[in-house]
Amino acid sequence: MLNHQKSLLLASASPRRRQIIAALNIPYTIGIAPIDEDAMQTHYRGPIDGLAQWTAAHKALGALTMPEARSNLVVTADTTVLLDDQVLGKPRDEEHARSLLRSLRGRWHRVVTGVVVASIIDGQITMHGSSQMTPVLMRPYTDEEIDAYIASGDPMDKAGAYGVQNPDFQPTERIQGCYLNVVGLPLCTLVELLAHFGVAPLSEPVEDPACPCCPWSERFARREEASA
Template sequence: MTAMVSTLVLASNSPRRRQLLALTGWTFTVQPVNIDEQPLPGELPAAYVLRLAETKARAAAQHALPGQTVLAADTTVADGSAILGKPAGAGEARSMLRSLRGREHRVYTAIGVCRPGTPAALGTSITKSAEQGGVFTDVCATRVWMRDYTDEEIEAYIASGDPFDKAGAYAIQHQGFQPVARIKGCYSCVVGLPVCRVASALARFELVPMTDVTAACFAHLELDAPCPVYQALLRIDRGGSQS
């Protein structure tokens, strides 16, 4: 018997993105890609993550099977216009965490979705390639306020090893450090994959969620507030107007 091929490919090796995408109920395969993630001179954070998400989607699409849909994502922390990626070592992690302490910043996560040979549906941003069809891109921004953690807490967190694969050198969900005081916007965007926006984007490629995405997301993240982003996206997808 021939094995069933998943119709969805996640172009990321992030365990956090795998967990969040699984909330949609889709089965998917993982196809990590390696690209140059250096910002361009003068590139702003939102443009940076959009470019990388699109580039990752195109790279993964080169290995996709006919009919498969590719999802890629990229996340960065923005301190003003400064892009804070993954720290290169303890010194850079320490510097980032001290800079963000007690202040507001923004987290941007962009997604790129494409199906080789299929133009992207109209969306936030579309770029087209004769070889790979269209790439639909979207970006989510969340405002984040950090608490006034101590230098000792920073050192303990660095010693845990957790900051080194995280944009901005922190994880909002880390139970030991808990660096964030509050947010305004999408929590899953800060974790690395804005699930409701992913569901909306994949619906453009006729991939309908197998679960109630907002309920699954909030249950997984242990949140209890309504999700205005999800409700707004539903209104748009059903032909309503965006206020």
């Protein structure tokens, strides 16, 4: 049953997450959690594949202090790129971006996105979270392609220094699982978490044989084509 009392507050600066969540056709607004994400992550001591959900939970706690959170369900997400036993964060500068892209070239890595939905109910914080992991194989792009991609500015605000959806660079060769997880917001995971609060999407997913774990990928792809 859809909870008509609250819409969603997406606490994210990512334009891609804003585009993805729109596929659910649930009313939503945008806010930015008042936290220092980089400083916060220095306190994390758990396994690397748990960092994304841990960060999303702390983003949610920060977002719940915002006045608009009182009348909305807060949605937060965080994406990490994991290569072997290392977390590849956002590039510090162009040379770091070049190093990250070279380290990923022609190799498998994992993308983990943690998602949290939280609300203040009867004065108490209620929070549900989960994460999803997707193996990704990068294609053997050239140094010249890397340079052109860096010159575009696209990799500078992205974990691992790449956006899977970039139409010119097209960095991946194979994705084993949820495409939207690699973009940054797996709707299949988000829908499951919203159900804890009695909220359901106002549109039905479209089954995608190429991505059976996330039937929302095809709907998002169609929205992208329509807006192109």
